[in-house]
Amino acid sequence: MNGGITELTIRTGSPYPVWVGDGLLRDCGELLARRTAPCTVFLVSDDVVAPLYMERTAQAFAAAGFTVVRHMFPHGEAHKTPETLMQLVEHMAQAGLTRADIAAALGGGVTGDLTGFAASVYQRGIRCVQLPTTVLAAVDSSVGGKTAVDLPAGKNLMGSFWQPFAVICDCETFATLPPAVYADGLAEAVKYGVLCDPALFARFEGFSRGDATADLIARCISIKEQYVTGDETDHGKRQFLNLGHTPAHAIEKCSGYAVSHGSAVAAGMVLMARTSERLDYASEAFSDRLAALLARFGLPTHTDFTARELSDAAVSDKKRRGDTLTLVMPRAIGDCVLVPVKMEELERIFEAGIDG
Ligand SMILES: NC(=O)c1ccc[n+]([C@@H]2O[C@H](COP(=O)([O-])OP(=O)(O)OC[C@H]3O[C@@H](n4cnc5c(N)ncnc54)[C@H](O)[C@@H]3O)[C@@H](O)[C@H]2O)c1
Ligand SMILES: [Zn+2]
Structure with a gap:
């Protein structure tokens, strides 16, 4: 067993462990065996991740006494659909999966969201293990229990809250x-710094590729844990995790989803930071510092869509409740507040962030 494993506990209704470390895909069978008797693991990956990591993962589960059934689907957001979901669930049924068995998502956020949703509906719910292989999935989507597929009308419109049984994150x-x-x-990792951790933000300022080490990932997950605990279904403090996401979802939508989620979040956070300074929410000037950091990572810090286009797109956002929407307003690095706004105010707010 690998020596350097960080273990965190996510204290949701049914608490679950997150194990973070290097080389953990080789240990995933042993780790899971700590939590459950041998059963069938239905191992799901896309066609990019499967050739890279499925074999070693399947072998590790088998070596610990699990029976492994593999399922592969075509990669990309375009396949996070009800059709892909149905194929997955049909395969679970053909494989004779029972409620004693486990679905395991090996991949990025698309694989995690899809597999988590399938696990939540197959036989009214079976356990799901998340094995994130992107930084985004590691610091964000694998933890917290949001699952979904996209509909033609919009992203993540069909889904469920279904907390994983365990998360095993191999940073290698x-x-x-x-x-x-x-x-x-x-982009999502920097978000945690802006939300509540100036030291984490400063650490990113000295960051180069390869620094997404286990302790940094674990720090991000522990911040997410603080916001999810006690608000699993997103009615209270969990909303802080949407920093930058109202403009981000609008940018994604306006681009026909050509702009990736992380890129949209980067541009969305800078937009909100500029808005905050121009509309006097900010307690200090910080938007240039944020933009410089994100630009250094090769992320966009600006959008070409107009405030009108973005606000029109945001009107159909599922985070809206009636005619108001809660915006996360950054005031400084490490300090954000929730601000309820009327939908008709949104264009003016976006305008302030886009201008000049
Ligand atoms: N559930 C949540 O709370 C939550 C939070 C944030 C984002 N999301 C969702 O996550 C998705 C985005 O996640 P993502 O960026 O991980 O996308 P993704 O799963 O599509 O992965 C991006 C690409 O990287 C490839 N890939 C994955 N791991 C790899 C590896 N280790 N080496 C080489 N290639 C690899 C994938 O095949 C894919 O082509 C979106 O659908 C978004 O809605 C969900
Ligand atoms: Zn996000």
């Missing part, structure tokens, strides 16, 4: 990430 897998996918995850 980040070595094979394309630079743009790596950077997408850093």
Whole structure:
């Protein structure tokens, strides 16, 4: 067993462990065996991740006494659909999976969201293990229990809250990430610094590729844990995790989803930082510092869409409740507040962040 493992506990209704370390895909069977008797593991990956990591993962589960059934689907957001979900669930049924068995998501956020959702509906719910292989999945989507697929009308419109049974994060897998996918995850990681941890933010300012080490990932997950605990279904403090996400979802939508989520979050955070300074929410000037950091990671810090286009797109955002929406307003690095705004105010707010 690998020596350097960090273990965190996510204190949701049914608490679960997150194990973070290097080389953990080789230990995943032993780790899971700490939590459950041998059963069938339905191992899901996309066609990019499967050739890289499925074999070693399947072998590790088998060596610990689990029976492994493999499932592969085509990679990319375009396949996070009800059709892919149905194929997955049909395969679970054909494989004779029972409620004693486990679905395991080996991959990025698409694999995690899809597999988590399938696990939540198959036989009214079976256990799900998340094995994130992107920085984004590691610091964000694998923890917290949000699962979904996309509909033609919008992203993540069909889904569930389904907390994982365990999360096993092997940071060695980040070595094979394309630079743009790596950077997408850093956008979400920087978000935690802006939310509540100036020291983490400063650490990113001295960051170079390869520094997404286990302790840094673990710090990000522990911050997410603080916001999810006690608000699993996103009605209270969990909303802070949407920093930058109202403009980000609008940017993604306006681009026909050509702009990736992490890139949109980067541009969205800078927009909110500029808004905050111009509308006097900010307690200090920090938007240039934020933009400089994100630009260094190769992330966008600006959007070409107009405030009108973005606010129109945001009107159909599922985070909206009636005619108001809660914005996360950054006031400084490490300090954010929730601000309820009327939908009709949104264009003016975006305008302030886009201008000049
Ligand atoms: N559930 C949540 O709380 C939550 C939070 C944030 C984002 N998300 C969702 O996550 C998705 C984005 O996640 P993502 O950026 O991980 O996307 P992704 O899963 O599509 O992965 C990006 C690309 O990287 C490839 N890849 C994954 N791991 C790799 C590795 N180790 N080496 C080489 N290539 C690898 C994938 O095949 C894919 O082509 C979106 O659908 C978003 O809605 C969910
Ligand atoms: Zn996000």
